Amino acid sequence: MATSVKAIVLTGYGTNCEMEMAHACRLGGADQVDIVHLSELGMGKFSLDQYHFLNLPGGFLDGDDLGAGQAGAHRWKYATIKANGERLQDQLQRFIGDGKLILGVCNGFQLMVKAGLLPGFDHDYATRALSLTHNDSGRFEDRWVTLKVDRQSPCVFTRGLDTLYFPVRHGEGKFVAQDQAIMTRLGQAKLIALRYVDPATGAPTETYPHNPNGSPAGVAGICDPTGRLFGLMPHPEAFLHRTNHPRWTREELPEEGQGVQLFRNAVDFIRGNL
Numbered sequence: 001m002a003t004s005v006k007a008i009v010l011t012g013y014g015t016n017c018e019m020e021m022a023h024a025c026r027l028g029g030a031d032q033v034d035i036v037h038l039s040e041l042g043m044g045k046f047s048l049d050q051y052h053f054l055n056l057p058g059g060f061l062d063g064d065d066l067g068a069g070q071a072g073a074h075r076w077k078y079a080t081i082k083a084n085g086e087r088l089q090d091q092l093q094r095f096i097g098d099g100k101l102i103l104g105v106c107n108g109f110q111l112m113v114k115a116g117l118l119p120g121f122d123h124d125y126a127t128r129a130l131s132l133t134h135n136d137s138g139r140f141e142d143r144w145v146t147l148k149v150d151r152q153s154p155c156v157f158t159r160g161l162d163t164l165y166f167p168v169r170h171g172e173g174k175f176v177a178q179d180q181a182i183m184t185r186l187g188q189a190k191l192i193a194l195r196y197v198d199p200a201t202g203a204p205t206e207t208y209p210h211n212p213n214g215s216p217a218g219v220a221g222i223c224d225p226t227g228r229l230f231g232l233m234p235h236p237e238a239f240l241h242r243t244n245h246p247r248w249t250r251e252e253l254p255e256e257g258q259g260v261q262l263f264r265n266a267v268d269f270i271r272g273n274l
Contacts, residue, residue, distance in 0.1 A: 004031040005270045007053040008046070012037040013072065015059035017105065020237040025055065027240055027256075028263025038075070041091075044083025048095040052270045056108025058235060064172065069110030069132075076115045077126075089126070092117075096125055099274060101266050102229045103157060106170055109221070109231030118231050119182070119191060120224030129178045130222075132233070136214030140171040143212055144246055145234060146199040147220055154227030155193035156269045157262045163202070164194070164258050165245075166234035173213035173233040175222075186222060194221035194232055228269075236262045 007025040011018040018035050025033045030053065036046045048054060062071035079088040096102070096117075104112040112118045113130040121129075135141055147164040149155075177183045186192050195204040195218035196211040204218035205211050211218055213233070221232025236259030242248050244257050 001271060001274065003271075005029065005053065005267050006032040006051045007034070007055060007267075008048065008051040009033065009035045009055040009057060010038050010041075011035055011057070012039060013075075014061045014064075015057050015107065017057040017059055017235065017237060020235075020240070021055050021057040021105065024237040024240055024259060024263045025053065025267075027260045028265075029267040030263075041088060042079055042081055044081050048091050051095075052100050052274050053266055054095060054100065054102045056102070056104040056111055057237070058106030058108060058169065061107045061111060064107075069107055069112075069114045072107075072111045073114035073116075073128075076111070093125060096229070099226075099228065101156065101270060103262075103266065104231040105235055105237060106168075106173075106233055109233055110172065112229070112231040117229055118222055118224055119186060120226070120229055121185065125224075125229075129182050131176050132172055133174050133176055134172050135170070135174055135212065137208060137212070140169075141173070141209075141212040142169045143167065143209060145210065145212055145220075146197050147234060148195050148197040148202060148204065150190055150193055150195070153190045153193040153223060154225065155223040155230055156227045157223075157230045157265050158193050159265050161258075161261060163197075164234075164236075165239070166236055166259065167238050168212050168234050169238075170213070170233055173215070175213075175215040175219040183216065187217070189225060191222050191225065192217065192219050193223045193230065194219075194234075196220050235259075
C-alpha cells in the first residue's frame, strides 16, 4: 500500500490551471505534488513511473488551434523520450496498467478523449471513440452549473458525492460519441459519472444555460470501466474554499469547497490500493 502519495500535474503548451490543481491535490492529502512541464517528461527529467496520480489541467492547449486538445493528443501518441527513446504513449499505458489514477479537467478531458484514454472499453486506451466539440451557444461559456453524480458509477473520484456546484469555462465542451452504440454502452455501464441538471428539478438536462454546451443526456463527465480514469468539463479545482463560491457573502457555506473531495477520494484510493 502507498504510504506516500505522489501526484504529478502537467503544464505547458497553453495549460493555465496547474497551480489550482496542484493546490487541490495538496488539500486532498497528497504527500508530494510536482508541477511538471510536458517537455520535462519528453526529456526524461521526470517519469510517470515516479507517481501514482496524473492530473491533466484545463487551459488552451496549443491554443486549441486544431480543436481543443487535438495537438496535445498527437504529442502523447507520437512523442519519444529523449533519454531512452521510449514513446511517451508507452509510459502512459504502463501507468494505466499499474492501476494508477488519471484526472482530466476541461482541456485535460478534451485531451483524454482525443488521445483515446476514455472511454477505455475492453482495456483499450488508445482508440478514439469520443470527442468534445463547439458549444451549441456558439461562444465561450463561463458560468457555474449544477451537477448530479451517478451513485452507481464505478468512478473513484465521485464516491460518496451527490450534487455538486462547479464552474465551467470552455468554448468546446459538447460531448459527442462516434455512434449511438457508444452512448448506449456508456449508459449501461454507468460510466456517465456526472451530468448537468436543472437545479429546480434535479433532472439531467440538455437545456441552456443549465447545460452550458448542449451535451446529450447532460453528460458532464465520464470514467473508464475501472473508475480510475475520469474526465469532466466543469472545474472542481476552482471550488476549493467557500470564498470561491459566487454567493459566498450571501450564503452559509462550509469552509471547504466541494472540489476538494474529488481529490481526497483519489488520494484515499491510492493509499488503500497501490
